[in-house]
Amino acid sequence: MKEEGVPLDDLGEKLVERARSGDPEAFKDMVRSFGPRLFSYLAGRLKSREAAEDAYAEVWMRVWKGLASYQSLGKFQPWLFTIAHRLSLDLLEREAGRASVSIDAAPDEEGLPLSERWPSGEPGPEREAMGRQAWEKVSAVLESLPEEQRQVFLLREFGGLSFAEIAAAMDCPLGTALARMRYAVLKLRQELEGFHA
């Protein structure tokens, strides 16, 4: 993944250094650069806009707190998404048993599914519409996946974690993480046949 020609992990490291040196714009840039993927990840995991928004703010708060002790090993994005993964686990455990509002199923006051009211984050109305449409499809597939497969898929596709990092975050063997991802890819392929991004 690249942002303005800079690999995202390199960008993350640069932004961490700027934030540590007191640059007031660094954290804003960090949120701006990594926010959309983080939010998509959380939305996919938590299946509720309200929960995703709360988690989003909480993740950035934990990132801010942890910046001083973050070890610059070129792994900012995996670090960020590991924080998000752990928080999501905590929140889901807390909400276990409660009915959650599906992103796609819950209508707003105007009767539109929530996903249709969420901007894709991409500039341009056409791109935005495509993004929303794609998101609807992805989130529908994610809903159908078992929780572990959804976790792996989101960490890989939106978090950009390596499979070794995913296995570490989920505390499972590498082979298990790969198997879960394989099932998720096959499911997505099956559902997306005929749908072109």
Place this chain on the structure above:
Amino acid sequence: MHSPEHEERCLLYEAGELTEAERSAFAGALAACADCRDFLASIEACHRFCDAAGIAPDAALDARTLEGTPCRRHLSDGGRGRSGSALDRAPAGEPRPPRPRVSPRAAVGLTLAFSFAAVLAVFLIRPSSEPKDLEWSNGLDEKVAAAGEELEDISWSLGVGADSGDIDRELDDLEGAARQLRGVL
């Protein structure tokens, strides 16, 4: 022969997580296996699809995140706050300046200095009028005042001033007079 392990290998190959040797070996197998190439294409399609998909947080959420989730510490404190981040105590986007660090020894010294100054101030800054009630003295001040008055009365009844020095001189004179009388007698 195609197998789930081959597909998992595809995942690692596409992610760049194989060693050079493993990568070279798998590239050869890939060329010979259509199912593997098909699965690899599915992985890449997932990437493209997810890159296009996604929802961004709205501007209000980002603003809220940047301006003020509860915070306790600034970044320079090592993020040791109980909860929250330093964001809410800073103006939007502006990290607060680091607090000056004071060594423990200096902190003790400063504390002692302030304590001494406070005690000194208590002694130096006296009230303009005597306190009316000295309840803490348990009436001792009244006894002292009464004894003083009694002494004064005794002094005046002796015909001498209240000054004890005067009384001593009078006694010396009386003794002198008594010696003279004994000598005469």
